[in-house]
Amino acid sequence: MPRPQAASVLVLPSPFFSDSDTIRLLEPADCDTRDVLRQVVSGEYDRPFVIDDGSTRTLHFSLSLIQSTMSLKDPFALELDYTQAMMSFLLFLARPQHIFMLGLGGGSLAKFCWRHVGSARITVVEIDPDVIAFRDEFELPPDGPRLAVIEGDGAAHVQALSATGEKPDVIMMDAFDRHGLAGSVSSVDFYESVLRALAGRGIMVANLAGEGADRVEHLAMIGEVFDDRVLSLSLPDGNDIVLAFKNPAFAPRWRDVATQAKALRARTGLDFPKFAQRLERNSRLRYF
Incomplete structure (x- = not known):
């Protein structure tokens, strides 16, 4: 019924x-x-x-x-640690033109990007119409030239991007339901479609949570598809934030990243230097 x-x-x-x-x-x-x-x-x-x-x-x-x-005092702030860490893609791509998000939730990431990443057009795909129905409760700006919220399966939309020729600079994956990571994003085929869809220097940002074995499985799939061009942050709340880079020549210049981190902290208030230090440390330890 x-x-x-x-x-x-x-x-x-x-x-x-x-x-x-x-x-x-x-x-x-x-x-x-x-x-x-x-x-x-x-x-x-x-x-x-x-x-x-x-x-x-x-x-x-x-x-x-x-x-x-x-x-309620600052509706555009990122209150949860994992959402703050997901913005670390700005350390490597300061002015993305198109950010494509899988999963709306309360719209925290979409709102933050809308306010602080003025270069970007933001597309959000959310499969659950009930989640979209709460958008006004979370003060999400209305759809317009810079923001579009679409009801649908994010994985299917990613696959369709290749056919349309649309190439997002950033694909952000925060695709959860009440049972954990959505099944449609839990395969090598899905991550291969992300790789194909991204622009030449594009970045995928994924929030992995839930059972440890599931996170390890996703990390392995991402590493395989992106040929180990992967950086990660493990957070105390049990989330792993993964950045995967399409550019085959990706090699971070950590001094430049540190400089960018200070500028981003001054502009947004987020502790980007902490993210940069932890990403560099994990990279040198080969932890991902």
Whole structure:
């Protein structure tokens, strides 16, 4: 039986934390709110939802999985460490013309790029219409000349890029559902399609999370397809951020990267020097 589509976001008192918190759901106003909240608490609820505690707004696929976090005081900031680390591609490609994202979430990366990477047109492909339905809750700018959010399978869109001749400079992969990494991005064929789709000096940035064995498997596939032109960051929260480079002559000049890191920190506020130091260290240790 298909799920009813909500005309708007339903805001209710949250069943968690303090009485002032709210939970936002894609349910009709005349739904059985008590039963819906029971499903959320028990883990039976199978749609994304948003919890607002007055200072942050978080997108959940389940109670145990926070997919995105937004500060209400600074909606364009990157609150989660892994999203900050994913921006480290700017150390190697300062002025991308087209950034192609797989997975919208709460739109944190799209918003940050929209504000701080003025050279770039941003395309986001999100398979779940329920996630897209929350875009206004996370203050994502409307679609326009520099931003487009498309409902669809990101892996299929990457494969189609080669046929259209479109060559993104950056492909960012943050493609998760409530079960982990989406199956459509979990193959050598997918990573080969990414390699084909990228511009000549293009970079793929992937967020790998979940079971350790799954991360190792993806790292191996990426290394195989990109001929080990790979840099990585392992974060304390269990995420691995992987940068893979299409250019066969890729060889980072770490002094230049360090200079770029300082300029990026001054412009965006993110600790790019830390990312640069850790990427260089891992490169010298051959850790990826």
